[in-house]
Amino acid sequence: PEKNGKMNNYYFNSISVSGLTPSFDKFTYNYDLNVWGDTNINLTVPENATYTGAKSFSLKMGQNTVVLTVKSQSGYTNNYTLNVRADKACTITVNGSGVTVYKKGDTNGDGRINGRDLANVQMHILSVKALTGSSFTAADTNGDRQINGRDLANVQMDILGVKKLN
16 A cells, blocks of 8 residues: 555554554454453554544454444545453443544644653653553654653654655
8 A cells, every 4th residue: 555655545544452462463364362451542643644444443342343443534434353352341432532643753732743742752861751552653753662862763753754654
């Protein structure tokens, strides 16, 4: 999809949840997940794509199937399937209580990547202000589940127009 331009942005940039196997890859569409109670999944999508699925899923004890759907700006949809084993009846929530999707580098969710986002990444690295949830996912620009100097440099390069993140 990336080679064909932004109109084919029918994939997730990340699916973040503890215990997801295999590790997330945007071109892998089937995953396994074990949960032991209510669980939150954080999703990020490319700019102009949207998550079109449910805000939450009620699970029964045992095997469950959760389908997460992303829609490109051209209208094409793609499904990611999670085969979820729950040790008790519980709920999976997508992106907290709502479905607010941040683009890479946009740590405050205002739709732009600017100095405020750069400062948020710096403050997280310096342990001044911890980023969590979707803000953390947006700051983790390279998807390694850490926020470090690489992510800081990526945000800075986007702001300077050297290399766009989205």
